[in-house]
Amino acid sequence: MSEIRAIADSFDAILQSKNVDKYTYTLVQSEKQELNIEGTSFKLMRTVFNNFGSLKVFHGARMGSVSGNDISEEGLAKLADDGIAAAESAEEDPCHDFAPDQGKEVFRQGVYEPDMDRFFERTKEFLDAVEKEYPKIRIMMGGASFDRSHWISRNTNGTEFEDFSGQYEFMVEFSAVDGERTTGMNGCGFCTKDLDTPFIDMCDVRKQLEDTQNSLDTKSVEGKFEGTVIMTPSCVTQFLYMLMSNYIGNNVIIDGTSQWLDKVGEKVADEKLTVALKPFDERIVVGERGTQDGFRTEDVTIFDHGVLKTHMLNLYASNKTGRPMIKNTGSDVVVEPGDSALEDIIASVDHGLLMGSFSGGQPGTNGEFSGVAKNSFLIENGKVTDAVMETMVNGNLGSIFADIRAISKEQLCDGASVVPYIAFNGIVISGK
Amino acid sequence: MLQDVLQSKCALFADGVQTVLRGQENRSRRVVIMKGNLVQNARSESKGVSARVNRDGKFGFASVAEYTPEAAEKVIKAATDNALLLGRHSDSKTALPASFGTGTIPLYGQIVDVEQKLIIELCRTIDDHIAKTYPDLASRTVVYTEDSLDKIIYTSDAFNGHIVSPRCYVYVMMSAETKDGVPVEMFKALGGSGSFYDHFTNPETLYPQIEELYKRLMDKKEGVYAEAGYKTVVLGGMMGGMLAHEAVGHTVEADLVRGGSVAGPNLGKRVASDLVTMVDFAHTYDGKPADLPVYLDDEGTKAEDAVLIKDGILVGYMNDRESAAEYGMTPVGNARGWNFSDEPLIRMRNTCILPGKNTVEELIASVDDGYYLIDSGNGQADLTGEFMFGVTCGYEIKNGKLGRALLDTTVSGVAFDMLKTVDMASDKVEWSGSGFCGKKQPMAVSMGGPHLRCKIMIGGR
Known part of the structure; x- marks a missing residue:
């Protein structure tokens, strides 16, 4: 994976020979080595060598976007021709553009040369530990993979970014089975740049296994009540992405349907909430380094003590609406911790839920959500009691983020985000 | 569509294992017009070859982003090595599943490409129709999406064949505001299996379904919450x-x-x-x-x-x-x-x-x-x-x-x-x-x- 710079030089020559005077592209070479797990044994070993090339061609104020995985000389010539044809077919829209010159920079992240023997050992050690310590757990599907990529991105304004990155990723999906009783599916995963810690002790792996094994006996909530729902970090992440997409993302700002169209600078959420996109945080294993618009990525604060600091607009949406853009595509979420221990937050709730995940549709732009509480437990008189089944939750995204009861001191770091538990008021919980 | 460059490599299939060699190309086309703005105009193609080898119930799989005889050779070897590697980490052996027949499946259908210009014109025509006919909408989006699979498959003890699977759809999304200013939305997918020319030569044939979508959105604008x-x-x-x-x-x-x-x-x-x-x-x-x-x-x-x-x-x-x-x-x-x-x-x-x-x-x-x-x-x-x-x-x-x-x-x-x-x-x-x-x-x-x-x-x- 070393010749990508020469391939890029060749691509520049092809584009220039076709008289394309404004373009931006990214070329990627990647490699995956993946160990698939089923039950407590290895099932399949998968090796993937892949390439990717994406190109935007500008023909005056017309833009065409093409991509493919053939980065041979012939493949790049075809990509260039397709890009030119797509641009010529497009309608004029001067809002399509890319970043001014960002200079030249090389990024190196994570681990580029893996220790596959050690990775095998850690995975086997995990499977042995599950078999011994969690006998009712049945692993349905899992994967331990090492992924690395080498990419280069250039544009005709002079920017050149080159990136070498790699990481170990581990993910398992499982249930608990005891005779004819079975639980719902649960899962956990993380990415890491080292193999110092046994996988079973990483992140919240043990807790997810324990919770699943404790979910064989379930109860349905009686009736309907408005209560407090403490969301686990992965559930918080799910709700945060729904909130950001529905209230401050490109589409809802361009089409004007956002409920927070003119709320930048105003307090829209509870003052306990501070959320940022932090690709340069040391806890993020491989963060974004260059945006799709060609900007060098920056850390961006979205909510600061409940105040909306910015919409999450790319360059096109910014040019289209006249509102500020951010130099970040929207991943690598870090939510600041609160000042309460999770145990104390649970103890303060008389009647509510500890919710592990939400199975529901993407809410509309009005923010109304409705779905099933999965991997969830009842909280009664300050204690976590039964696992629940056939229990629905509904509310409004904007309203619940404005009514946060507490945020935990504890944060969960899975290598791609850093998120605490959050207790939300005002969620309707209903049973059969 | 793919030309067969794999057949000669079947000679490399080893005895005592089950091998599948697959060449494949995926194509996608996507155009998005949001509230009159062409916000996406994209084409994508990816192609390569893979092999899967089952040895004693341990599977090795490998793929390369090239569709050539040399790539086929490379993935057969890499998949075989991967199966052997797994075998070294496990004592258990599972018998290979039985064969349920061999032969060749004929090719059904074809993939027909269409110029991006025609796709944009289609979306623009539909968007103009919606803008003109339903001016009271809060927003509208028209999305054309097409994906197709083209596969050539060779196996050691099962059927071989060349198969294609194209489909294309136009998604129409509309939103309106309730009397309280709260947005409500609805969408519909129009199209089906096949290529552009099978479904979209006359956009007017889509208008009755768009009219039905609009009427339902107007009903929803006055809608109520269900009783839980x-x-x-x-x-x-x-x-x-x-x-x-x-x-x-x-x-x-x-x-x-x-x-x-x-x-x-x-x-x-x-x-x-x-x-x-x-x-x-x-x-x-x-x-x-x-x-x-x-x-x-x-x-x-x-x-x-x-x-x-x-x-x-x-x-x-x-x-x-x-x-x-x-x-x-x-x-x-x-x-x-x-x-x-x-x-x-x-x-x-x-x-x-x-x-x-x-x-x-x-x-x-x-x-x-x-x-x-x-x-x-x-x-x-x-x-x-x-x-x-x-x-x-x-x-x-x-x-x-x-x-x-x-x-x-x-x-x-x-x-x-x-x-x-x-x-x-x-x-x-x-x-x-x-x-x-x-x-x-x-x-x-x-x-x-x-x-x-x-x-x-x-x-x-």
């Missing part, structure tokens, strides 16, 4: 299809059965009322091509229908070759991979609950107090059969007649409990083939069902 609780409902055909795919289909995929799904202990038992028969069709329904015809899967199994529930009794699972051997069943072509670099997994094809004898009008007239739930945005289900569908279009039913429209809501239940409450089914099936199913990899799937009267949990406010 356990209700009698009439599920529309799209909802019936979602039920077939999400709530039941996933639980009877044999890899999920192995993972502990509720279908494991229920094989041979009653899981639904006797009105319910459910089939995963391979390529033909009611004498016509199904929405997403599958003639050969990625293990070289010739595709046939999989009967899953018959008259309310769970009678089968969907399998790959290995799971079929494990459960004593016959594989019928459910092992499919999305990209050239994806290993085949057990996936649904055209999954459907079969029709009954009543009319839709009879179903609605039979409900005193309940809901008519027409369309769903998405759905999810669990190993236990607990499911959830988002409802994007529905109406109250009062005294056998349709009432006010519903705002977005969700229904949920446990499949094998809920299916036992089905007491009427309509005589026609509605199909939807625009969807993707997510299970490690995406996969194009089709689902269908009749209108069903049943009891279900509905979420309110």
Whole structure:
């Protein structure tokens, strides 16, 4: 994976020979080595060598976007021709553009040369530990993979970014089975740049296994009540992405349907909430380094003590609406911790839920959500009691983020985000 | 379309192992016009070759992003090495599954490309029509999306073949504001299996469906929240299809059965009322091509229908070759991979609950107090059969007649409990083939069902 710079030089020559005077592209070479797990044994070993090339061609104020995985000389010539044809077919829209010159920079992240023997050992050690310590757990599907990529991105304004990155990723999906009783599916995963810690002790792996094994006996909530729902970090992440997409993302700002169209600078959420996109945080294993618009990525604060600091607009949406853009595509979420221990937050709730995940549709732009509480437990008189089944939750995204009861001191770091538990008021919980 | 460069490499298949060599190209086309702005104008193609080797129940898989004889040689060797590597980490050995025949499956259909200019013109024409005809909308989006798979498959002990699977859709999305200024939305997918010229040569043929979408959105603008609780409902055909795919289909995929799904202990038992028969069709329904015809899967199994529930009794699972051997069943072509670099997994094809004898009008007239739930945005289900569908279009039913429209809501239940409450089914099936199913990899799937009267949990406010 070393010749990508020469391939890029060749691509520049092809584009220039076709008289394309404004373009931006990214070329990627990647490699995956993946160990698939089923039950407590290895099932399949998968090796993937892949390439990717994406190109935007500008023909005056017309833009065409093409991509493919053939980065041979012939493949790049075809990509260039397709890009030119797509641009010529497009309608004029001067809002399509890319970043001014960002200079030249090389990024190196994570681990580029893996220790596959050690990775095998850690995975086997995990499977042995599950078999011994969690006998009712049945692993349905899992994967331990090492992924690395080498990419280069250039544009005709002079920017050149080159990136070498790699990481170990581990993910398992499982249930608990005891005779004819079975639980719902649960899962956990993380990415890491080292193999110092046994996988079973990483992140919240043990807790997810324990919770699943404790979910064989379930109860349905009686009736309907408005209560407090403490969301686990992965559930918080799910709700945060729904909130950001529905209230401050490109589409809802361009089409004007956002409920927070003119709320930048105003307090829209509870003052306990501070959320940022932090690709340069040391806890993020491989963060974004260059945006799709060609900007060098920056850390961006979205909510600061409940105040909306910015919409999450790319360059096109910014040019289209006249509102500020951010130099970040929207991943690598870090939510600041609160000042309460999770145990104390649970103890303060008389009647509510500890919710592990939400199975529901993407809410509309009005923010109304409705779905099933999965991997969830009842909280009664300050204690976590039964696992629940056939229990629905509904509310409004904007309203619940404005009514946060507490945020935990504890944060969960899975290598791609850093998120605490959050207790939300005002969620309707209903049973059969 | 792909030219065959793989056949000569079958000589490299080793004895005593099962090998599949697959060349594949995926293409996609996408144009998005949002509120009159062309915000996306994209084409993408990816191509490569993969090999999978089964040695003593340990699978090696390898892929390279090149479609050449040299790449085929490279992946056969790498997949063989990977299978050997796994074998060194395990003492267990599993016998290779039996062969269910060899031969060559003929090519059905073709992939026809279309210039991006025509796609943009189509979307612009539809958008102009919507802007002019429905000026009171808060926003509108027109999306053209096309994806196609082109595969050449060679196997050591099963069927070979060249298969193609193109489909294209126009999604129309509209939003309006309620009197309180709250946005409500609705969308519809128009199109189907085949290429641009099969569906979109005359945009005016789409206008009646767009008109229907607009009228339903106007009803929804005045809509009310459903009353939460356990209700009698009439599920529309799209909802019936979602039920077939999400709530039941996933639980009877044999890899999920192995993972502990509720279908494991229920094989041979009653899981639904006797009105319910459910089939995963391979390529033909009611004498016509199904929405997403599958003639050969990625293990070289010739595709046939999989009967899953018959008259309310769970009678089968969907399998790959290995799971079929494990459960004593016959594989019928459910092992499919999305990209050239994806290993085949057990996936649904055209999954459907079969029709009954009543009319839709009879179903609605039979409900005193309940809901008519027409369309769903998405759905999810669990190993236990607990499911959830988002409802994007529905109406109250009062005294056998349709009432006010519903705002977005969700229904949920446990499949094998809920299916036992089905007491009427309509005589026609509605199909939807625009969807993707997510299970490690995406996969194009089709689902269908009749209108069903049943009891279900509905979420309110």
